[in-house]
Amino acid sequence: MKLAIEDIQIFKTSGEFETNTYRFTIDGITYIVDPGLNVRKYIDDNEKVDVILTHGHYDHICGLPELNIDKVYISPEDSIALTDPTSNLSVFFTEPFSFEIEWYNIDEHFQTILAPGHTPGSRILLFEGVIFTGDVVFSNSIGRVDLYVDKSEHATMRKQMTVTIKHLRELFKTLPQDWYICPGHGEVVTIERLFRLNPFFK
Numbered sequence: 001m002k003l004a005i006e007d008i009q010i011f012k013t014s015g016e017f018e019t020n021t022y023r024f025t026i027d028g029i030t031y032i033v034d035p036g037l038n039v040r041k042y043i044d045d046n047e048k049v050d051v052i053l054t055h056g057h058y059d060h061i062c063g064l065p066e067l068n069i070d071k072v073y074i075s076p077e078d079s080i081a082l083t084d085p086t087s088n089l090s091v092f093f094t095e096p097f098s099f100e101i102e103w104y105n106i107d108e109h110f111q112t113i114l115a116p117g118h119t120p121g122s123r124i125l126l127f128e129g130v131i132f133t134g135d136v137v138f139s140n141s142i143g144r145v146d147l148y149v150d151k152s153e154h155a156t157m158r159k160q161m162t163v164t165i166k167h168l169r170e171l172f173k174t175l176p177q178d179w180y181i182c183p184g185h186g187e188v189v190t191i192e193r194l195f196r197l198n199p200f201f202k
């Protein structure tokens with residue numbers, strides 16, 4: 001599926017977390033990527049939307065109750081975060097957050113890349129022209145691997161992240177360098193600029 005950067009709106013949500021929430025329309029369906037807290041400031045709650053979640057962390061999903069949702073897409077591994085406040089980390093920051101909703105497997109509906117490390121089920125979402133990287137890749141850094149409650153998991157997550165980033169580095173080299181990287185936080189950049197800014201992509 002083709003997607004132009006000009007056709008995407010970007011909103012800052014979830015307060016101090018400054019989560020990037022994205023909105024775009026394809027074939028008459030409005031998609032919201034990673035709705036953070038107060039997404040209602042930007043999205044009319046009369047508007048039916050489909051939600052795509054790059055991963056299950058609180059700051060990327062806590063706007064769900066504010067939206068008029070048709071479908072939610074998430075990876076099977078991270079789907080537990082919808083209903084488990086420990087998995088979505090909300091217990092550490094705020095009121096325990098959970099949201100009961102039927103979810104659909106993101107991999108069956110979109111072009112995705114498995115990108116474990118920041119969470120077990122993180123996904124990179126690929127469109128022709130635009131790539132949503134969640135908290136796996138930022139313009140000048142990569143996501144944390146130590147957000148696991150169980151500290152014994154940290155080493156495993158770090159190893160997974162190393163493999164994920166190596167894979168993405170090779171993949172991004174093969175893609176048109178003027179395609180855009182839309183991360184979960186921070187600046188939107190072209191692939192070409194990512195290779196210049198991000199030490200993990202040198």
Ligand SMILES: [Zn+2]
Pocket residue numbers: 055057118135
């Ligand atoms: Zn995250």
